[in-house]
Amino acid sequence: MTSSPSALDALLSTLRVDGNVATAHIDDGWMQGRTAYGGISSAVALAGTMALHPTEAPLRYAQISFVGPVSGDCAVQTRVLRQSKSSLFIDASVTSDAGFGTAAVFAFSPDRQSHLDHNRLAIPDAPAPATLQPVPEHKARPSFTRHFDMRPTTGPRFNWKSDVGEYLTWVRFVEEPACHPAVALLAMGDALPPAAMALFTEFGPISSMNWTVNMLTAKPETEDGWWLLSAKTGFARNGLSVQDMMLWNRAGEPVLHGSQAIAIYA
Secondary structure (H helix, E strand, O other): OOOOOOHHHHHHOOOEEEOOEEEEEEOHHHEEOOEEOHHHHHHHHHHHHHHHOOOOOOEEEEEEEEOOOOOEEEEEEEEEEEEOOOOEEEEEEEEEOOEEEEEEEEEEOOOOOOOOOOOOOOOOOOOOHHHOOOOOOOOOOOHHHHHEEEEEOOOOOOOOOOOOOEEEEEEEEOOOOOOOHHHHHHHHHOOOOOHHHHHOOOOOOEEEOEEEEEEOOOOOOOOOOOEEEEEEEEEEEOOEEEEEEEEEEOOOOEEEEEEEEEEEOO
């Protein structure tokens, strides 16, 4: 008996290549307010780029700007910025009926021999995901989060009021996708609320402005689908917050490092 595709694989099954344009459809289940969740528009941009420019080199870097809303039928257009013996840089854009939505630059490069072997990105102490409670259902919960099993280390609910702007949460897909692991990690890596929301004393809208991603391994993999995600802000003022982001696998190995700027309307 063949199992049904995951929600992410179902979305990616709509991807089509027509000449130098890739198209896909983002359904309402991936929405966050009036726009698609930033992780899924990033994943669509990467999937479209990889369909238009097949390469065996792994993704190493992504710089993504969330310019405007994205939803429904989308088009991914690309431009090769540079291709050398060791690296491929591609500019990609995602547009939909709402207009220009997401701008991205992706860099692909294989492993290189190096005498350096240094890692201070140790995984923080965190209880095993099986010992933690999932995020409860709530009317304010964005649609896209229902595609993820999220286990906050602070308890069954996110700690909305705190003098430390930080979230640390185990996350896995409710339905494990079979797509390229880099596409899956972009779809998941921005799943946490902005860390500045842990500092809120009153609720207000937020909007991700950008997302820089550095992939720390050519072969991201984990056990039982679980990844530990961290978002931490050290500055929030004048309606702007900046945050550092990390993702570790179940074995404690760092897999993704990121940073982000958030617009805050509260």
